[in-house]
Amino acid sequence: xxxxxxxxxxxxxxxxxxxxxxxxxxxxxxxxxxxxxxxxxxxxxxxxxxxxxxxxxxxxxxxxxxxxxxxxxxxxxxxxxxxxxxxxxxxxxxxxxxxxxxxxxxxxxxxxxxxxxxxxxxxxxxxxxxxxxxxxxxxxxxxxxxxxxxxxxxxxxxxxxxxxxxxxxxxxxxxxxxxxxxxxxxxxxxxxxxxxxxxxxxxxxxxxxxxxxxxxxxxxxxxx
Numbered sequence: 001x002x003x004x005x006x007x008x009x010x011x012x013x014x015x016x017x018x019x020x021x022x023x024x025x026x027x028x029x030x031x032x033x034x035x036x037x038x039x040x041x042x043x044x045x046x047x048x049x050x051x052x053x054x055x056x057x058x059x060x061x062x063x064x065x066x067x068x069x070x071x072x073x074x075x076x077x078x079x080x081x082x083x084x085x086x087x088x089x090x091x092x093x094x095x096x097x098x099x100x101x102x103x104x105x106x107x108x109x110x111x112x113x114x115x116x117x118x119x120x121x122x123x124x125x126x127x128x129x130x131x132x133x134x135x136x137x138x139x140x141x142x143x144x145x146x147x148x149x150x151x152x153x154x155x156x157x158x159x160x161x162x163x164x165x166x167x168x169x170x171x172x173x174x175x176x177x178x179x180x181x182x183x184x185x186x187x188x189x190x191x192x193x194x195x196x197x198x199x200x201x202x203x204x205x206x207x208x209x210x211x212x213x214x215x216x217x218x219x220x221x222x223x224x
Contacts, residue, residue, distance in 0.1 A: 020046040027071040053077035067135035094135035166193040
């Protein structure tokens with residue numbers, strides 16, 4: 001038995017723990033950042049702390065569920081200005097605003113722009129944690145949808161040009177014979193291409209294929 005096998009025998013098969021969800025915090029008050037860091041860690045998430053909006057913008061987006069806890073009053077680029085940047089550059093990132101001063105107009109502006117929550121300091125820890133959970137769930141759903149769309153794009157990209165042409169006509173409702181007439185190929189050849197399309201696209205039925213094309217909003221090639 002090798003050393004690796006012995007270790008696996010004693011400890012069981014090695015497993016890689018799933019990556020933690022990331023909670024970004026942007027607040028110029030170091031005491032707030034430190035307290036939020038401890039709170040976020042206690043909930044099992046990974047905190048990433050920034051003292052300014054510009055420092056946050058220089059950090060790459062996360063590929064795991066993530067959200068942003070954002071102080072509305074920041075030096076330089078303030079919270080609302082950063083929200084506008086985030087909407088333009090990282091629209092999938094949910095934002096939770098925190099502030100030391102209640103401001104109804106700013107609250108309304110932030111919420112209309114899609115903020116998950118707007119909390120006034122001091123706020124109960126459980127209220128913030130609930131808001132973070134909600135934001136991370138929203139992020140998780142968006143990431144899942146994005147991964148699904150990318151998978152569909154990859155499947156479509158694996159089709160040959162002729163297969164893409166056949167797929168277009170099939171989802172448009174043409175029969176195999178009609179597709180052959182449009183493309184100048186035999187009905188048997190159409191059937192062969194159609195079968196490959198179904199396999200590569202992982203479609204179990206024509207209805208599946210139609211749904212996929214609707215999601216992709218494809219611009220099918222019409223010449224070949």
